[in-house]
Amino acid sequence: MGEKTRSTHWQQIFDVSGLILFSLCLYLLDDYLTGLMQAHHLAWMFRDEYRTDRSSLAVITLLYLFIVWVIYCWASFRSAKPVRIILCAFFVLSVFIEYGYFSTFNRWMTSVDLWTAALSPWSLWTEAIGMYFNKSALLMAAIFTAAVALNWRKPRSKALPEVILLVCLIGTWVYRTYLPFDRIVGSSVFQYTHLLEDIRPADRLFGSRIDVPQISTSRPANNIILVIDESLRGDHLSINGYGRDTTPTLQKLKDEGLVTNWGIAVSSATCSVFSNPHILTGVPSTPGTDNRLTSHWPTIFQYARAMGYKTYYLDAQANYLWNGLLTSDLTYVDVHMTTDDFTATMHSDKNAAMYIRQLITGSTGNFIVLNKMGMHILYENNYPPSEAHWLPTPPDRDYKHNPTLVINAYDNALHYNLETFFQTLMPDLKELPNTLIVYTSDHGDTLQEHGETWSHCHNTDPEAMVPLFIVGKLDHSVDTGYSASHVNIMPTILDLMQVPESKRSQTYALSLLSAEASLGEKRYFIDGDLQSVQYKSRSQ
Numbered sequence: 001m002g003e004k005t006r007s008t009h010w011q012q013i014f015d016v017s018g019l020i021l022f023s024l025c026l027y028l029l030d031d032y033l034t035g036l037m038q039a040h041h042l043a044w045m046f047r048d049e050y051r052t053d054r055s056s057l058a059v060i061t062l063l064y065l066f067i068v069w070v071i072y073c074w075a076s077f078r079s080a081k082p083v084r085i086i087l088c089a090f091f092v093l094s095v096f097i098e099y100g101y102f103s104t105f106n107r108w109m110t111s112v113d114l115w116t117a118a119l120s121p122w123s124l125w126t127e128a129i130g131m132y133f134n135k136s137a138l139l140m141a142a143i144f145t146a147a148v149a150l151n152w153r154k155p156r157s158k159a160l161p162e163v164i165l166l167v168c169l170i171g172t173w174v175y176r177t178y179l180p181f182d183r184i185v186g187s188s189v190f191q192y193t194h195l196l197e198d199i200r201p202a203d204r205l206f207g208s209r210i211d212v213p214q215i216s217t218s219r220p221a222n223n224i225i226l227v228i229d230e231s232l233r234g235d236h237l238s239i240n241g242y243g244r245d246t247t248p249t250l251q252k253l254k255d256e257g258l259v260t261n262w263g264i265a266v267s268s269a270t271c272s273v274f275s276n277p278h279i280l281t282g283v284p285s286t287p288g289t290d291n292r293l294t295s296h297w298p299t300i301f302q303y304a305r306a307m308g309y310k311t312y313y314l315d316a317q318a319n320y321l322w323n324g325l326l327t328s329d330l331t332y333v334d335v336h337m338t339t340d341d342f343t344a345t346m347h348s349d350k351n352a353a354m355y356i357r358q359l360i361t362g363s364t365g366n367f368i369v370l371n372k373m374g375m376h377i378l379y380e381n382n383y384p385p386s387e388a389h390w391l392p393t394p395p396d397r398d399y400k401h402n403p404t405l406v407i408n409a410y411d412n413a414l415h416y417n418l419e420t421f422f423q424t425l426m427p428d429l430k431e432l433p434n435t436l437i438v439y440t441s442d443h444g445d446t447l448q449e450h451g452e453t454w455s456h457c458h459n460t461d462p463e464a465m466v467p468l469f470i471v472g473k474l475d476h477s478v479d480t481g482y483s484a485s486h487v488n489i490m491p492t493i494l495d496l497m498q499v500p501e502s503k504r505s506q507t508y509a510l511s512l513l514s515a516e517a518s519l520g521e522k523r524y525f526i527d528g529d530l531q532s533v534q535y536k537s538r539s540q
Contacts, residue, residue, distance in 0.1 A: 075161035077151035099134035212302040219365035230374020232441035234264035265468035268486035269526035277324030282490030301332040304367035316348040353424035379409040383416035403448040436472035457528035464525040481517030
């Protein structure tokens with residue numbers, strides 16, 4: 001009996017040692033496949049940036065996370081078999097996502113990135129998966145799946161590893177929430193702990209929307225349309241000086257004195273899910289401003305309703321709320337239409353333009369916000385082959401190895417996008433004397449012309465370059481030399497609605513109807529990490 005006990009004891013030691021060795025080897029392989037990022041960061045921390053408290057805490061955290069990773073492997077091998085399948089599938093999915101994200105942004109995913117992705121249209125997911133697939137993830141996934149398979153016949157451990165894993169994950173959340181911590185780089189094999197890092201009790205909303213009392217009950221005598229395009233870069237419009245004739249219809253309207261153009265403006269953010277709520281609430285992107293105010297300040301729909309407008313929110317991208325608006329915000333929207341009404345294709349913008357055209361013909365007192373389908377990457381999906389004016393485009397849609405050809409595909413999409421939209425919306429704007437269209441884009445795109453592997457949601461100036469102009473006759477001349485940004489849109493529309501200053505709940509930025517070039521200010525945008533970045537390009 002004693003011999004059997006000793007044999008069992010040694011077998012347990014062997015099993016534990018093997019588990020730890022496997023976990024360590026996979027962790028080290030992961031760090032190797034990602035350029036020894038963890039090793040370089042630890043070397044920097046102890047060689048160049050050593051501080052006893054922070055460095056020691058980082059080591060403790062690293063050890064703790066490694067223990068969690070070992071327990072994760074243990075649970076994947078020795079928990080109930082349905083749990084093993086779930087944990088294995090979660091690991092494989094996480095590794096593919098994290099490796100693709102790393103190859104694109106040279107960093108791991110955060111909870112902010114996860115939230116952004118969850119609110120993005122599904123078509124963007126499928127395109128991103130194809131573009132940013134990282135083959136190294138196959139090796140990690142294969143090794144882990146094979147290990148789970150080799151341990152499949154082993155019985156469930158009496159120690160209930162899945163319960164211990166759950167306790168450790170809860171402990172991770174508490175640890176990250178209440179202790180001061182300089183985040184270590186970490187490994188993709190326990191990235192779920194980093195995704196928990198930003199979910200803290202203090203991260204609550206400020207409360208419900210600030211109310212806007214009724215200001216006027218009479219129907220306004222004009223129509224105001226706010227068009228928010230998708231991924232349209234301001235410096236690629238020929239009306240902004242671009243060499244290719246990408247905007248002939250807008251140029252014609254400009255020649256007729258029907259376009260007031262502020263040139264290249266700066267977006268509030270380089271991700272749609274952040275820029276849209278900033279546009280619709282007027283919350284600035286300056287350093288120190290809490291991004292969560294976008295869920296507290298009044299929306300433009302509230303002001304429009306208070307001024308007597310009938311409000312419309314048209315979404316040509318998706319059939320669900322994806323752009324940072326809250327479900328409760330639809331309380332102030334009289335008509336909400338989505339891709340269920342416009343069809344989610346390259347023609348959805350044209351269909352939306354036809355609807356708006358019919359709506360405003362012979363009618364006033366309408367306030368309309370349109371989120372266009374626009375031209376998300378891959379750009380060839382946004383125009384028919386017959387509209388390819390600039391060739392060649394990337395063969396097999398391989399953007400990574402043909403960055404110079406990406407611009408051709410982008411310009412084709414931009415030309416088709418704007419031409420069909422404005423030609424449909426206003427074949428003759430003179431028939432619509434009481435309509436004003438405020439036009440911009442949610443953000444720009446890198447076009448990968450300087451070696452970038454991402455399109456947006458990062459921190460480069462091209463991602464923040466957007467057009468900003470008004471189509472229609474203004475009552476007085478304005479100074480278009482002012483360096484504009486998204487933050488100026490809200491107060492401009494409030495002026496167009498004639499909302500009294502005394503009825504505005506916030507002190508907003510300058511209105512473009514009164515801003516002067518001499519009043520130029522530093523312009524900022526928010527990147528994918530919710531960090532405020534100063535725009536540095538000199539082009540207006």
